[in-house]
Amino acid sequence: MPLSWILLLLAAIGLAAFFLSRRRAVGSVEGDARRLHSLPLYYGLHGAMMALAPALLLLAIWLVVQPMLLDRSILSGLPDDAIPEGSTPGLVMSDVRRVADGIERAFANGAFSEGDLTALTTEDVGAVITGGGTALGTPLTADVLAAARDYWLARGTLAWIMTAAVLGLALIGAAWAIRRSDGAFRARNVVERGVLVLLIAAASIAILTTVGIVLSMLFETSNFFRQYEWTEFFFNTTWQPSFSGRGGSSELGIIPLLWGTLYISLIALIVAVPIGLFAAIYLSEYAGKTFRSIAKPVIEILAGIPTIVYGLFALITVGPLLRDAFASPLGLGNSASSVMTAGLVMGIMLIPFVSSLSDDIINAVPQAMRDGSLGLGATQSETIRQVIVPAALPGIVGAVLLAASRAIGETMIVVLGAGAAARLDLNPFEAMTTVTVKIVSQLTGDTDFASPETLVAFALGLTLFVITLGLNVLALYIVRKYREQYE
Structure with a gap:
């Protein structure tokens, strides 16, 4: 299911939780809102918050972690000779993703049927999906094609699991919030604590982003100085990179x-x-x-x-x-x-x-x-x-x-x-x-x-x-x- 559909369904669940929680809270005091601990708005916000916050958090974590774990799983299944000389696992995995995207487009356009999946050859993919292999960084091989098929199947399965998990968590949160909505429930306190957590998370994102930028540059810079003398980098007066070889005469x-x-x-x-x-x-x-x-x-x-x-x-x-x-x-x-x-x-x-x-x-x-x-x-x-x-x-x-x-x-x-x-x-x-x-x-x-x-x-x-x-x-x-x- 596309991500936009998931977000629309979550929005619908959040709205339903808002109105149902508010309605149940007002109904628990026989329509007299003065007997509620908090304003009716807070009960509705509590319902929407419990429906959306855990589901969106799970969705964000899933979207970040799934590609890394899936790439690692596919790479571990590739034979050693599947990575050509002069290439890297990252480049090969990029080709695997491109071929998998091409397979998905071909099935969507009707170029292949489900029964053709195991019978696909590199010629089929090269002619129909990648335009003769020009979109790939390395020549298309049978190992890359097999990995792309596995990647495509696994990605589709995980997408449905993610959809079910996210929507299921949203429904559970909505049901739990609706059940708690009664006159004695301190909805305002919970909502304000939730807003405080949201503000802290927003402030932390900026800090963590800065830390991530610095660490990523530090790690790659340390790799550079393992191959090139730092004294030459900081004190040499000539800038003349050469891509003729690894390190070469640059x-x-x-x-x-x-x-x-x-x-x-x-x-x-x-x-x-x-x-x-x-x-x-x-x-x-x-x-x-x-x-x-x-x-x-x-x-x-x-x-x-x-x-x-x-x-x-x-x-x-x-x-x-x-x-x-x-x-x-x-x-x-x-x-x-x-x-x-x-x-x-x-x-x-x-x-x-x-x-x-x-x-x-x-x-x-x-x-x-x-x-x-x-x-x-x-x-x-x-x-x-x-x-x-x-x-x-x-x-x-x-x-x-x-x-x-x-x-x-x-x-x-x-x-x-x-x-x-x-x-x-x-x-x-x-x-x-x-x-x-x-x-x-x-x-x-x-x-x-x-x-x-x-x-x-x-x-x-x-x-x-x-x-x-x-x-x-x-x-x-x-x-x-x-x-x-x-x-």
């Missing part, structure tokens, strides 16, 4: 990538910080209410533009303009892809980050400080320079550091605006690249996830994670240590 030094990342981010901040800060000062101190109500949303629209649009703007407009107006006349290069192109466009993207945060921080400075400065004879510009900006400076620095973290993690603008050349150069009109771009390139295409040329992407990601985490922690430290508390 030079995977991170320094050129870090240089490109920091160079482009520096130009972006040089553009974004002055413009964003001056815009914030004008909007908060000089602009009228009408102009502010129009200008602030217009500036913040820049934050909602997809980065791919910024990248296209850099590729089509800004890059050629900089090349024709500056780079070529000055003899600094003839490429439209450059550090300056990506930095300028990224700076435009970061303006609302600096402007909006700085504006909120400046507006938080008490009006009494402005009035006191003006009362002592200072002009408005002197008040801004000597009173308002110093008072808001910790928050402004935090906004700048958060914008820097955003710049360091940008990818699409760099891909389209700065190119993909890993080099150490001071010329801002030369093409360079960043860590994020190389992470994408190392994981794109037909790659062997056991080779250092692919595993290096996780080492790059972990390094970038540490840098951005450090900037975020520094921003929070500055804001908390130096911010002023005003009444």
Whole structure:
């Protein structure tokens, strides 16, 4: 049964449990809701909660655990020679899943009947399901086909078992909640505890997700450093991966990538910080209410533009303009892809980050400080320079550091605006690249996830994670240590 049908049935059971629980509770006190311990709504919510919460939890666990256990079971049944040289169990299992999906589509379309299942050959599957095997990472073999048949059958059986278990648990929970619904039952207390558990679970998901991301990068990074010297990675000035062999003659030094990342981010901040800060000062101190109500949303629209649009703007407009107006006349290069192109466009993207945060921080400075400065004879510009900006400076620095973290993690603008050349150069009109771009390139295409040329992407990601985490922690430290508390 499709997952959407299961969810619809669960919703129907939850609604039925809501109304039946509420009705039974009101009926137990002969229709006088004042004799109920809780409001009738809580009895209905208790019924829906007991019907849906355990069933949805079981469904989520099942959807996560079943593929892992099924893959492990199928792989354990494959002979050793079913994994070709140069391939991995993961790639073979991916082919098994593709063939199983093809078998399912073929049966749904009537290309095969149930009696043909055991008689399927690799030629049948190649011609009807996979289009001659072009969708597979390895040539289709009899072992893979047999594993795909077993996978398809097992997946179908487990799907029906899951449906029965989830719906059965929902019905049991609904029946139990309906039976407990009487006037003396403390439904509100149970519902509030359930909401508390839900809130704790929501908060835990964010924490566990972060831990999972870090651990996944740590494990793969440790695999990379088992095959490649960490000193070469952190101190080599050459980035030249080679996919000719496992380890091969690749030079995977991170320094050129870090240089490109920091160079482009520096130009972006040089553009974004002055413009964003001056815009914030004008909007908060000089602009009228009408102009502010129009200008602030217009500036913040820049934050909602997809980065791919910024990248296209850099590729089509800004890059050629900089090349024709500056780079070529000055003899600094003839490429439209450059550090300056990506930095300028990224700076435009970061303006609302600096402007909006700085504006909120400046507006938080008490009006009494402005009035006191003006009362002592200072002009408005002197008040801004000597009173308002110093008072808001910790928050402004935090906004700048958060914008820097955003710049360091940008990818699409760099891909389209700065190119993909890993080099150490001071010329801002030369093409360079960043860590994020190389992470994408190392994981794109037909790659062997056991080779250092692919595993290096996780080492790059972990390094970038540490840098951005450090900037975020520094921003929070500055804001908390130096911010002023005003009444």
